[in-house]
Amino acid sequence: MTDIKFKKIKSSFNDPAIMNVFSGCVYMPTQEKLNKYADEYMGNESISIFGAFVSGHIAGVIAAEMIQEKMAMCRGIAVDTQYRRRGIGKQLIQYCYKTLNLNELHAETDDDAVEFYINCGFTVEKFFRQSENGEYARYRCIFNNEQHNA
DSSP states (O other), X not given: OOOEXXXXXXXXXXXXXXXXXXXXXXXXXXXXXXXXXXXXXXXXXXXXXXXEEETTEEEEEEEEEEEETTEEEEEEEEEOGGGTTSSHHHHHHHHHHHHTTOSEEEEEEOTTTHHHXXXXXXXXXXXXXXXXXXXXXXXXXXXXXXXXXX
């Protein structure tokens, strides 16, 4: 297994290489949309951003917002395509969970990523949202102490 280093990256979240990785979790990413995320996340004191680095290169990013004491909402997680299927996403979740001293980490996702959350140990509940194009499935995901074998 490759040596992975984790660190806080909030102050450099708008770095092009980091934003390129983060774009993997943004629906139809544009530079304008990514800049908006960078401004919002870097300016919000309740959001923490962590990076996973392999040989000094950014391999993955997670952003989590504290919503209550010991409870956070994952605002985005992405792993660079060349580093996927190596457990980096799962390790980012575990690092975030431990570093923020959480009892629960929440996420909301779609059909494309729900299996990732299940494989990371989240409990998942399906629900439906309405849009102008009709109904679509979403998933509430929760990772907590009872499920976490640290």
